[in-house]
Amino acid sequence: MLRKKWQRVLLVIVILAALFGVWMVWPERPATRSFADLNQKYPVEIVRDEWGVPHIYGKTDADAAFGLAYAHAEDDFLTIQQTLAASQGMLAAVYGQGSAPADYLAALLRVKDVVDAGYPGLAPESRAVLEAYADGLNYYAYKYPEQALLPGLFPITGKIIAAGSVYKSPLFFGLDGVIGELFAETRQRPLAVKGQAAQPPASPPQSAWAGILGMGARAELYGSNTFALAPGRTPDGSTYLAVNSHQPWTGPVAWYEAHIHSDEGWEASGATFPGTPAIIHGHNRDLGWAFTVNDPDLADVFVLEVNPDNKNQYRFDGEWKTLETRQAIIWVKLYGRLRIPIPQEVLWSVYGPAVRRPHGVYAIRYAGYGKVNIFEQLYRMNKAKNFAEWQQAMKEGGLPNFNVGYADAKGNIYYLYNAMLPLRSPDYDWSQYLPGNTSETLWTESLPFEDLPQVLNPPAGFIQNANSTPFEATSGAGRPDPASYAPALGIETSQTNRALRALELLGTGEKLTYAQFRAVKFDLTYSQQSDVARFVQVILQADLSGSPAAAAAQDVLRGWDLRASLDSQGMTVMEYWLDAISAAQYLRWSGLVGAEISAESLTSTFVTAANTLQSQFGRVTVPWGEANRLQRGALDLARDGGPDLLRASYGAKGEDGRIVGNNGDGYVMLVRWDSAGAVTVESIHQFGSATLDASSPHYADQSPLYVRQELKQAWFAEADVRAHASRTYRP
Numbered sequence: 109m110l111r112k113k114w115q116r117v118l119l120v121i122v123i124l125a126a127l128f129g130v131w132m133v134w135p136e137r138p139a140t141r142s143f144a145d146l147n148q149k150y151p152v153e154i155v156r157d158e159w160g161v162p163h164i165y166g167k168t169d170a171d172a173a174f175g176l177a178y179a180h181a182e183d184d185f186l187t188i189q190q191t192l193a194a195s196q197g198m199l200a201a202v203y204g205q206g207s208a209p210a211d212y213l214a215a216l217l218r219v220k221d222v223v224d225a226g227y228p229g230l231a232p233e234s235r236a237v238l239e240a241y242a243d244g245l246n247y248y249a250y251k252y253p254e255q256a257l258l259p260g261l262f263p264i265t266g267k268i269i270a271a272g273s274v275y276k277s278p279l280f281f282g283l284d285g286v287i288g289e290l291f292a293e294t295r296q297r298p299l300a301v302k303g304q305a306a307q308p309p310a311s312p313p314q315s316a317w318a319g320i321l322g323m324g325a326r327a328e329l330y331g332s333n334t335f336a337l338a339p340g341r342t343p344d345g346s347t348y349l350a351v352n353s354h355q356p357w358t359g360p361v362a363w364y365e366a367h368i369h370s371d372e373g374w375e376a377s378g379a380t381f382p383g384t385p386a387i388i389h390g391h392n393r394d395l396g397w398a399f400t401v402n403d404p405d406l407a408d409v410f411v412l413e414v415n416p417d418n419k420n421q422y423r424f425d426g427e428w429k430t431l432e433t434r435q436a437i438i439w440v441k442l443y444g445r446l447r448i449p450i451p452q453e454v455l456w457s458v459y460g461p462a463v464r465r466p467h468g469v470y471a472i473r474y475a476g477y478g479k480v481n482i483f484e485q486l487y488r489m490n491k492a493k494n495f496a497e498w499q500q501a502m503k504e505g506g507l508p509n510f511n512v513g514y515a516d517a518k519g520n521i522y523y524l525y526n527a528m529l530p531l532r533s534p535d536y537d538w539s540q541y542l543p544g545n546t547s548e549t550l551w552t553e554s555l556p557f558e559d560l561p562q563v564l565n566p567p568a569g570f571i572q573n574a575n576s577t578p579f580e581a582t583s584g585a586g587r588p589d590p591a592s593y594a595p596a597l598g599i600e601t602s603q604t605n606r607a608l609r610a611l612e613l614l615g616t617g618e619k620l621t622y623a624q625f626r627a628v629k630f631d632l633t634y635s636q637q638s639d640v641a642r643f644v645q646v647i648l649q650a651d652l653s654g655s656p657a658a659a660a661a662q663d664v665l666r667g668w669d670l671r672a673s674l675d676s677q678g679m680t681v682m683e684y685w686l687d688a689i690s691a692a693q694y695l696r697w698s699g700l701v702g703a704e705i706s707a708e709s710l711t712s713t714f715v716t717a718a719n720t721l722q723s724q725f726g727r728v729t730v731p732w733g734e735a736n737r738l739q740r741g742a743l744d745l746a747r748d749g750g751p752d753l754l755r756a757s758y759g760a761k762g763e764d765g766r767i768v769g770n771n772g773d774g775y776v777m778l779v780r781w782d783s784a785g786a787v788t789v790e791s792i793h794q795f796g797s798a799t800l801d802a803s804s805p806h807y808a809d810q811s812p813l814y815v816r817q818e819l820k821q822a823w824f825a826e827a828d829v830r831a832h833a834s835r836t837y838r839p
Contacts, residue, residue, distance in 0.1 A: 143250035143263075146243050147839045150174035156835040159820060160797035160806030163367040163829045169233065169487075170240035172370040173385050177244025178839040180364055184382055184799035185248060189258040191360040191383040192268055195219050195275035201439040201447050202258050208438055208450065213284065214275055215436035216454045216461045217477075223271045226480030230270075234484040238266030241385035247839060272383045273482040273506075276360070278407070281509045283474050286407045287463070295467045299411055300540040302548070331756055331772070332400035333574045334513030335610050335628070336521040341569035341619055345783035348625045349515035351378065351389050351398035354756045356771045357794055363775035365793055367824065368490070376490035377789065377824055379775045386486040389777075393787055393824075394493050395516035396779045400573050402511045404527040405598030406475035408551075410459050410544030414469050422469065423545045424458055431469075432456035459544060471544050475528035475554065476508030495520050502526060503557045511573040517785035523571035525561035525578035525588070525599070528554045532596040555597065561588035570614040574606030574754070583615035605752040608635035622780060629776065630817045631754040634670040638752075640682060641670060643710055647685075650711045661718035661728040672750035672757070674733030679750055681728060683735070683767065684721045686751060689713035724765025738769045738815055740795050740808035745815045749773055755817075769794070777822065790819035 152166040152175035162179035166172035181188060193199050197214035199207035214220075227235070242264040249256040249264075256262060278284075289296050333352040339345040355361050363379040368387060378390010389398045415421035421428040434454045439447045455462035459471035485505025492498035495516055502512065507526060514522040530551040532538055542549045561578035563571055566586030573581055577600050579590045593599050612635060613628045614620075620628075634640040644665050652658040661681045668678025689705060721728050725735075733746030736757060747769055749757030756772035777791040794814050798804035813820060823829045830836075 146247040173240040174244040181248040195271035334398035335572035336515040351777040479506030481506040572610040576607030605638040657722040658718040679732040685717040688717035789822040791822040
């Protein structure tokens with residue numbers, strides 16, 4: 109395995125370092141030029157409301173970007189640094205051997221080369237925003253050097269900001285899992301043969317590097333919801349949009365709420381990630397949007413036919429081509445300030461990056477390579493004034509995947525299955541590894557934007573997606589036709605419970621008030637079509653008389669209403685059962701309704717789960733709120749929801765058996781435009797605006813509201829912002 113290899117290399121390097129002095133003492137503080145006057149260059153004002161949410165006011169867009177960076181750094185500077193350092197291949201120099209694979213990935217994908225080539229092609233105003241955001245971080249590091257904990261990272265540049273998106277975006281469609289699979293002891297998939305029946309490409313496997321690359325795992329694992337109602341489906345002609353991503357609650361893909369306003373027309377509010385110089389999902393005065401992770405197959409592995417007389421040559425279309433080889437130097441922390449260099453081979457082929465393993469040499473090709481304009485795309489989406497401008501930003505942008513839900517002040521609603529879907533040869537089974545010796549497998553084009561699955565203003569008056577198939581984005585007419593899409597495109601056809609419930613609740617044709625729309629977001633029920641309902645029916649027929657705990661748990665499920673309310677004992681049994689059968693994977697991300705799990709397996713794991721629950725709590729009749737907790741600082745609160753519910757709830761079990769929340773339903777924003785086009789917004793964050801500062805009053809001030817399914821006003825109009833200001837200042 110890769111980790112063992114690093115351990116062997118480290119041992120050799122340490123010996124060499126001791127013998128020959130091959131080592132480096134890393135500087136204690138970042139080397140920076142003087143940034144003392146940057147706050148004069150960017151005249152920006154930050155207004156913190158009563159919840160600590162920053163509202164950024166600048167004369168120019170660059171001013172606003174500077175202020176956004178500074179405000180976010182006040183709340184989460186360390187995570188921002190870690191995110192940017194990952195793209196620069198600098199994590200191992202700070203965190204040691206365990207982060208070396210992340211640095212290797214940055215070198216393998218040639219992140220710096222991609223940015224150097226593409227950055228000059230960005231629009232001048234986009235580069236100005238990126239440079240200003242970088243300066244906001246530089247200025248914060250200048251003011252608080254003791255918080256600049258990643259030496260060598262500063263000064264930050266606009267290129268480094270852009271590199272964050274180049275590095276991170278393919279992780280959202282599982283590229284780390286694709287590459288990690290190659291580092292198994294043996295080859296993991298057969299080689300496709302031309303003429304075999306084509307199958308839909310397999311979903312990328314879970315990464316062997318989970319937790320190392322800074323993501324923890326694919327962001328998709330946590331799910332997301334978006335849905336919208338058109339004016340014809342509301343009593344007063346309003347338009348509603350639900351923005352509800354499910355992400356880890358801390359770390360590089362945890363949400364941070366902010367509001368940006370500049371006199372140049374940049375006015376957007378919503379949530380963003382550490383190191384991102386724009387609102388990722390949210391709204392402006394005229395329109396709003398939300399992302400959910402989709403599951404297209406955007407990466408393929410090719411087995412190269414290596415020249416037996418030259419290990420750096422491979423056959424392609426009857427000729428030997430030469431692998432481009434480099435030696436990447438990865439600096440690894442030993443202890444204190446001592447770092448040692450580890451050379452690592454990185455290869456490049458006509459397909460893209462390549463790796464040499466004992467069981468073969470493999471090339472990887474993935475969608476979106478070379479794109480540096482993701483942040484430019486988000487910036488343009490932020491500033492769009494109508495559907496045409498917003499859609500054009502989507503069409504021309506660099507985001508390689510994601511479902512998108514949209515609504516606007518004019519009453520338009522829209523769903524898009526955004527994906528750079530490779531146009532692959534139908535002559536190969538793309539669920540396997542592909543022969544890397546022919547241009548027949550070298551795809552170079554993707555499905556045109558106009559041909560992607562999408563729905564605009566459907567007759568049913570709603571759109572929805574919850575990490576589910578695009579072919580059920582609405583009810584009735586207007587749905588994309590799955591027959592129009594070849595299996596080799598790899599578009600998922602599965603449904604999640606969340607999608608099933610959204611269709612059931614929104615597809616009635618009845619008009620919904622805002623309160624009813626809000627209730628859909630917080631729905632706690634499993635569909636009768638879901639795996640959970642099917643599992644329950646199986647276990648109710650089982651003979652569990654040989655296990656008192658299992659028989660008692662069976663009685664609990666017999667009276668369960670499939671809801672995950674605080675008083676529900678059935679949800680506690682179900683959560684323990686899902687863990688026992690590992691079916692949580694089906695429910696939490698792949699959404700394979702009707703997953704093939706035998707009745708025997710369900711029964712045996714149910715007995716295991718009941719015994720575990722009995723041993724942890726001394727009984728199986730445990731209310732869900734007792735077992736499912738939100739813990740933050742001194743707070744220890746009961747929380748509702750569950751896996752793959754519209755009110756999504758995930759966590760990790762502690763030694764006492766209680767489940768402590770760490771991901772799922774977190775940042776929620778509900779947007780309303782009335783019939784005149786005026787916008788009002790409510791939102792909630794599972795913790796608060798102070799991500800890392802436990803001494804801040806905003807470290808957990810939203811948590812009590814969150815567990816009560818309450819929302820706060822998200823102030824947007826400047827008069828409202830200033831009326832609710834708790835602090836106003838210049839950086």
